[in-house]
Amino acid sequence: METMKRREASHGSAGCGADTEKVPGPELKQLELGSVGSFVRNHRKKIFLIFLCLCTLLAVQPSSRWFGAELREDRTSKLQAELKGKTAEQILQWAAETVPGLVQFSSFGPSGMVILDLLDRLGLLEETRIVTIDTLHLFPESYEHLQNVTRRYPKMKLQTFYPKEMHGMTLWKDDFQKTSGKLSLKFSEMPAEYSYLTKVEPTLRALQQLAPGGWITGRRRSQGELRSHLPVVENDAGRLKINPLAYWTWEDVWQYLHTHEVPYNVLHDRGYSSVGDVMNTRPTKPGEGERAGRFELSQETECGMHTHLARIAKKRAESASKRAELDDAPHLPCDTCVEVNKQNFEEVVLKTKQDMLLEFYSPMCGHCTHFAPTYATIAHELSISGDALPARMDLYHNQVPQSAKDAGFEIHAFPTLILVRPMQKKLKLVTYHRWRRDVKTVLDWVKEELTKPLT
Numbered sequence: 001m002e003t004m005k006r007r008e009a010s011h012g013s014a015g016c017g018a019d020t021e022k023v024p025g026p027e028l029k030q031l032e033l034g035s036v037g038s039f040v041r042n043h044r045k046k047i048f049l050i051f052l053c054l055c056t057l058l059a060v061q062p063s064s065r066w067f068g069a070e071l072r073e074d075r076t077s078k079l080q081a082e083l084k085g086k087t088a089e090q091i092l093q094w095a096a097e098t099v100p101g102l103v104q105f106s107s108f109g110p111s112g113m114v115i116l117d118l119l120d121r122l123g124l125l126e127e128t129r130i131v132t133i134d135t136l137h138l139f140p141e142s143y144e145h146l147q148n149v150t151r152r153y154p155k156m157k158l159q160t161f162y163p164k165e166m167h168g169m170t171l172w173k174d175d176f177q178k179t180s181g182k183l184s185l186k187f188s189e190m191p192a193e194y195s196y197l198t199k200v201e202p203t204l205r206a207l208q209q210l211a212p213g214g215w216i217t218g219r220r221r222s223q224g225e226l227r228s229h230l231p232v233v234e235n236d237a238g239r240l241k242i243n244p245l246a247y248w249t250w251e252d253v254w255q256y257l258h259t260h261e262v263p264y265n266v267l268h269d270r271g272y273s274s275v276g277d278v279m280n281t282r283p284t285k286p287g288e289g290e291r292a293g294r295f296e297l298s299q300e301t302e303c304g305m306h307t308h309l310a311r312i313a314k315k316r317a318e319s320a321s322k323r324a325e326l327d328d329a330p331h332l333p334c335d336t337c338v339e340v341n342k343q344n345f346e347e348v349v350l351k352t353k354q355d356m357l358l359e360f361y362s363p364m365c366g367h368c369t370h371f372a373p374t375y376a377t378i379a380h381e382l383s384i385s386g387d388a389l390p391a392r393m394d395l396y397h398n399q400v401p402q403s404a405k406d407a408g409f410e411i412h413a414f415p416t417l418i419l420v421r422p423m424q425k426k427l428k429l430v431t432y433h434r435w436r437r438d439v440k441t442v443l444d445w446v447k448e449e450l451t452k453p454l455t
């Protein structure tokens, strides 16, 4: 009490004493609160200034403005304008300073090697994580090249992702081909599925685990096809993608590699202008485009790792605009759901290449309205984890198509959740029957079902 009186006297404030009198509780507590109160009153202006500074700092902190799932188109356009005409070095320097958790995705092709070497020269290699996807079917020369790269760049922080582990064990090449079910696929038989399992899914998993604000790729405009209009930065379904060599030509790349004696894959000296894996690469003939030897058996010119998310985003945008046309029922928001309807059922569901969680619902049913926010959260979580594609079908505005019934879909109540799993020739359908329908229980169920063999 003596101390308190001394402090009150030293602050010279009658109000302070009066305040502490009102605070109930032990003497010590009164003393502390009284001191804090008078401190705040005496330093009001300074505290306000510090608060203002903190707010400003938070407002300009890059991760809260540009990155994560919220990267907006207008922000991307602004960045594109800001980076116009910048050199690869400047772009990398900018990315290292601005993008939290920057990652370079590389198969150590010629462009990726230029970027890696530039990062090293700029002293940025230690802080930039490097991710490579080993499809388990790489050429022996590619594995040797990787060893050379590791020796040349000891500071490189490399993380390798493989096709999905099965039963907690990483699959190696032999197991991959021997395993029955989806993982025994050969590219020649099912190119889209092969690419999804070996490239797209590991990419989504790597992005989810590392959660970078942006990722660097080695793509260039001069590679043609879908890359002809590649910007230096792009919005990949809400995440920043950086292509520092977007404007480099094949000649620019090779001149750099030779000038700086950067290691490259020896297959480039044996007629392979672009190297993927043994399942989808052949040497190119003189006069053919750089990537003509890739994915020849497929309709696609890309493995999907650079197009998959953009496709989903497009589907979502299309379904959102269709939704707006319907006005006679309450709208139950679900930003990350792929909207299934009678017209696209076959394409989206029956021909799905990936596991999908599909909700059948009616916006006019009370249970569905109540469940809607939960399902929206489940969908959001699934879209981040990549475990299954979240989808839903509004059965107030659509009827169950005959093709769905033929495929075994049975809907007896709303909402009905069905996990759709593509097998080689048909779909495996698993209906959710648990009593609880909260986010965790449903997600746990999905995960559990996904570990079960496809029979």
Ligand SMILES: Nc1ncnc2c1ncn2[C@@H]1O[C@H](COP(=O)(O)OS(=O)(=O)O)[C@@H](OP(=O)(O)O)[C@H]1O
Pocket (backbone or CB within 6 Å): 105, 106, 107, 108, 109, 110, 111, 112, 113, 131, 132, 133, 134, 135, 216, 217, 218, 219, 274, 275, 276, 291, 301, 302, 303, 304, 305, 306
């Ligand atoms: N396996 C693997 N692991 C990590 N990153 C990869 C992988 N494959 C492609 N990429 C990234 O895509 C860039 C272009 O590669 P490609 O021209 O070979 O096309 S494709 O993506 O395989 O369709 C490629 O550029 P590089 O760094 O020159 O390899 C990478 O940024």
